[in-house]
Amino acid sequence: MTTHPSPQQSNQRPQVSTFSAFQATLRRDLLIALKRRNDLLNPLMFFLIVVSLFPLGVSSDPVQLTSIAAGTVWVSALLASMLSLDNLYRADYEDGSLEQLLLSPQPLYFMVLAKNIAHWLISGLPVVLLAPLLAYMLYLPADAYWTLVFTLLLGTPVLSLFGSIGVALTVGLGSRGLILAVIVLPLTVPVLIIGAKAVADASLGVSLGMHYALLGAILAMSLSLAPLASAAALKISVN
Amino acid sequence: MTTHPSPQQSNQRPQVSTFSAFQATLRRDLLIALKRRNDLLNPLMFFLIVVSLFPLGVSSDPVQLTSIAAGTVWVSALLASMLSLDNLYRADYEDGSLEQLLLSPQPLYFMVLAKNIAHWLISGLPVVLLAPLLAYMLYLPADAYWTLVFTLLLGTPVLSLFGSIGVALTVGLGSRGLILAVIVLPLTVPVLIIGAKAVADASLGVSLGMHYALLGAILAMSLSLAPLASAAALKISVN
């Protein structure tokens, strides 16, 4: 008990800077994912499995697979990103940590941003890195690989950021997963369309500047606005 | 307090029959789904959205869509069924109802079966009924509609039954969603292959007896064995 700071002292105590709270939150989320190694493995495996369902369901014919490759990889990345979102605030809501987060004197924007970044690093980035392998298995033309990686690199953070809003809205509800998907999937359709279109166009030699510009604009916008929306949604859900 | 049966009386009291416990469990799960109308709507919406991602992500060319229609509808049904599984035991685990179920003196097989049937009625059946509409949107040849409906009718219960094992195994875990898919999706590949193949063959005029026989056999086997495995898994998870 000797170290207990008395409330009187406390007013002189250095306040925590927003940055160090941001950092602590980011580190905590990454730590949790590391401890549950599954969080790292599962989005990847899910992505791999879903992609390979398509040849099984549709056809193993290379020509046909080529034509659906871009769309399939994008749709699977979308689903993998969506499903891994479930963990974003759920555990925190259930054990009460979310209330603690909301009661922190730091701007919620940065706390939410930290959690979103952690989520993307855990589930989005690995998917981006694995995508070329799967693209190969679906016979995507080789000249489209880099486009695939770059569009996913721009697009998956948007999925995390948008998804975060959906999870925040539904975190208090009994049934998730699906309701989340139903809310978020339609929001992410533009990203999907642009991304898949860019990849498909890449093998046709069409110029891609426009696609990248659009994706970049969407990313910039969602980086600045989505965490605000998530924060507001969290406040509503905890009510 | 007047109606309180004393323990001495209790030995004479009529025991509950297994069938009425089965019925009560089935009715309860359906009631919960009805109350949370989302449970009814969401698998459908998810199915619809995922299927419509394909024209958006892949191509809107009717010829190409026709060729991937059967597979896409089946894969989407598989995913919709998988995602709605999350609710199967989760809420019961969290609020302690699952312990009550395990401590009931009735054979667990029937209790689990009741829950699986409820799940299928809620999430599988609506998908089956909606499938022709989506098939139409994907330009599936008209002569394959009935095959699609029948194979889904035989196949989706298998998805519920298999999925139930996976959920039961993972119900105690912090992170779900994805690990469930990673465990269950590979197991459902045969159903997917046969189902999608049957639909594709239907428009070629190939005889489908073999396909139905196989699906029927798989369904019969999983009806008799899967609930046993689920029951065992539940006991393990609650430990």
Next chain:
Amino acid sequence: MWLWFSKLGSPKWFYELSSKWLPWLVVFMAVAMTVGLLWALLFVPEDYQQGFTNRIFYVHVPVASISLACFPLMAGAGVITLVWKMKLADMVAKSAAPIGAWFTAVALITGAIWGQPTWGTWWVWDARLTSMLLQFFLLIGVIALRSAIESPDAAAKACALLSIVGAINVPIIKYSVEWWNTLHQPATDLTMNENGANGPEIWVPLLIMIVAVYSFFVISLILATRNEILVRERRSQWVMDIVAREKV
């Protein structure tokens, strides 16, 4: 029978027995592996179609065929775990899953590298390849489940159950995949068996390699299981004695 069973169930007994046999097994494997590898690399004649890529055969086929043994092994161990509650069986099952995943991955990788020159592609959705990929997914599922469940006891039972369900499904998956592929056969002829000449100069080294890789599988399984035994029995006197004796 019962006595033997409960004796076999004793991790200590297994540990001591394996200590005795392990050196011999290692020597045997080293000899077989050396002979097999040298023979395969140096002496096997060039294939008239595949050229020297037939060297890959001697790695790929043993690894691929032994990887198929993994699921039955885990399911067997699973039954023993669930029915007789024998701890050793679960330790074997736990060690087998990652090793099986390694074997499957190496089979996939070597197959892919072989496919590039022979079929002109690293990957095709051929029946055998696809079912191998699905087996890989199943194994990863078991590993993921094991690491997701905190309590070792619950993890043991859950994985045992999943392995059994998986093992029942492996043949079903295999047949359905074969059926799927034979029905819409892709353009390329992917039959693996047509290696032209099939004389003893081809299959004797293969046999040796199969024996060598098999003993390698057994050895790595034993090594991993022994570690698992040490960890789980770390409170018991005999393990503490080993710990005290050993210099590291």
Next chain:
Amino acid sequence: MSASAAATSVHAHDAPASPLLQASALFCERDDRVLFSDLNFSLFPGELMQVQGSNGSGKTTLLRILCGLNSSYEGEIYWDGVAIDEDRESFLASLLYIGHRVGVNKILTARENLRWSSALHAPVTDADIDAALDGVGLAGYADVVCRNMSAGQHQRVSLARLLLSPARLWVLDEPFTTLDVHGVKTLERLLADHAGRGGAVLVTTHHKLDVPYELRRLNLDR
């Protein structure tokens, strides 16, 4: 916090013929800590036993083991002289367990919850349910969705099961949590009544039980 514990029954009881529940040489280890070893006790009809111990001493674990919800133990448990593994069904038919998680679905109303949970054990009528809710101070709440109830009201819904169940053995894990003073009184009376009628009660709680009944204590602390 506590090490292993060999428990002894505190009171000598003028015991009836045979024990309802008997634990023999129970041993349980969690996380490499022995929670209890060589734990022996018998519970006779008409007995009310409080399991005591500091936080983390293994009370919850013990109760779950006795109910068969946790199987990581060694030793034997007998119900009416028969090992519970052998005749699980008749054991379960006589058992009512309420744990930390009370088994109340938040989407259903109190009535719907009780209707289902009793359907697993004994048929009850709507009047029974109303009477039981009345008995735990929730008169008029039968058709309120449980989500809209407070923590203590949840607990009360689950306690209504005590009044609906024909079980002879009640196993209750901290049932007094979140109950207000009045609720505590009611529950204490219920426990005493049940034991008085020849039932048996095993209960953990950190609060000092004030029952008009002889209380046996099982202490898990060393």
Next chain:
Amino acid sequence: MSASAAATSVHAHDAPASPLLQASALFCERDDRVLFSDLNFSLFPGELMQVQGSNGSGKTTLLRILCGLNSSYEGEIYWDGVAIDEDRESFLASLLYIGHRVGVNKILTARENLRWSSALHAPVTDADIDAALDGVGLAGYADVVCRNMSAGQHQRVSLARLLLSPARLWVLDEPFTTLDVHGVKTLERLLADHAGRGGAVLVTTHHKLDVPYELRRLNLDR
């Protein structure tokens, strides 16, 4: 169980200059039931206030409203004379809330949990954390994963925050739940100490607080 309630401060207190927390004309209705209306009270530095009321009387609701976690109310709440909506940040910097859900992640260890939650408020060292865990009777548990702790141990981990936080106002919702006798003592002393140092405490509990300190009561029952 209870209908609407107008609360009054029970003790006249020799009040210091200005109240820390002040509620004025609070009104809250849930599910068409008025929980409280025209509720007025002030909490001064050095005061320890227990919110009382039967199950469902609105204690949890009141505390969450005061912390800003629930916004379905009418009336005004002031912190240091300023409405909390106006200067939320300085209010939050002085507030420590522990609710029914204690905010302990089960995958992390006690230390990792505390490190994060204090990083949101004030920088602490590992030695601070060890000392705090020691203070709540969890010495040696710093690196144990919280999943492997009992219900009471969870509660203790969250209570260690009391020893790490610089907050002047503690708002605690049934913090005595699942604590053993010894833990209850420790917590009662902590509350008294905090108030004695000029902090303020708002606490709900159904158990009879036994603190060596003047206790104010706010009763939500009619």
Next chain:
Amino acid sequence: MFSGIVFSSVGEFLQMGTYAFHVWTVYGVFAIFLFVNLYLPRVQRRQFIREQQRRAQRDAHTGKANAGQNAVQADDSVVPGESE
């Protein structure tokens, strides 16, 4: 059956016709595979033993009993398989 070494020079052996890349990658993968599965268990075993010895020493110093009772102390789960 034995037709002798089929290569006439080391260079030819390394070239494997035109398939040096394929053949040697496969054998490389195989070598890594062998190495990992034979050597890693030994590393893990050593780690485990070292860890246990350190713990025994610590316990001896603090005068604690060696079995069970004190195990809550810290991350007792020095599981070789999980320490990579």
